Amino acid sequence: MSSNLVVMRKIVQQLRFEASINRVKVSQAAAELQQFCIQNALHDPLLTGVSSSTNPFRPQKVCSFL
């Protein structure tokens, strides 16, 4: 059996599989992405900005005992 045939059969089998999935409407998918962004916005430090008092990467100005 030619290997080209084997490869082609696999390609068709894969396409059949991918064609068969259920798809959700873009309106629903888009709404859920938006909702996730909005719900988590306040907890996203790079989005809200990090104040120097809560920023672990900001140089400390106060000396502390180790």
Next chain:
Amino acid sequence: MGEMEQLRKEADALKDQITAARKAVQDTTLEEAAAGVAVVGRVQMKTRKTLRGHLAKIYAMHWATDSKLCVSASQDGKLIVWDSITTNKVNAIPLKSSWVMTCAYAPSGNLVACGGLDNMCSIYNLKGKDGNVKVMRELAAHTGYLSCCRFISDTEIITSSGDCTCILWDIETGTQKTSFAGHQGDCMSLAVSPDFSYFISGACDFTAKLWDIRDGNCRQTFAGHESDINAIGFFPNGQAVITGSDDATCKLYDLRADQELITYQDSSIMCGVTSLAPSLSGRLILAGYDDFNVNIWDSLKAERVGALAGHDNRVSCIGVSADGMACCTGSWDSFLKIWN
């Protein structure tokens, strides 16, 4: 041959069927759906730390899950584990092969991995008894370079390769559990879903594929890019995939609608995307480019809302820490920078 002709016809018909099915659910666009949302205000981040120590180009970096430690790989032949807050080097691991292209930190914090032109994925135990970091396993089976690796746990890791396949390995036995074949070009990058049940791969065949880790099947294939996909990541809710390509664009594909929802592009950007990472809420996408910059995109509005300029050469890797507090960039200029 009769069967070959028949199979070709069937393949074409199936491709048309997929295109039609995607169109059938396209009742709107993300652009229209997000029309009522205001664009994010200008995002300005500053370099808070510079991690100095590598002597050559940095090719990869990965945050540990504690949001403090991170690992970087450079073609100076070293893997360095950094404390990003103190900038101290926790470990400096000399590699057998200096041609490293990827590195990863295990979720537990116990292991790191790397690989590259040696076609192998080497696993290092950071918590060995005598305090020395040693090679624990060398995973060899790929017939092409190792482009990316990501741990599922201390016992399993997934690798992507220039041999066009991805492999799920059993680290304890050092053997392949599953091979994921289907891409028709070098696999360049991979990302694991937040629930660890799927992973996505981006390749030089211009497509991204979603794979089921347990049954080994490719579930979905996403086309649309006009050149190699170099970077890939999951949107934080696990329902969408973000890709970055040599075609100078990033794209967002929704897994449940099975299609591209939006493209992040600008006529002034003409160089390839090397790396990308979403912020914690997914609202921002930070993408590294060949022109030494990082552009920050509003993911819902596809507008550029900021940039990170500070490296003197290509930004090769980028990562946002698990707690979302900081972004780390690694560059061919041999430095890593921490931004927020």
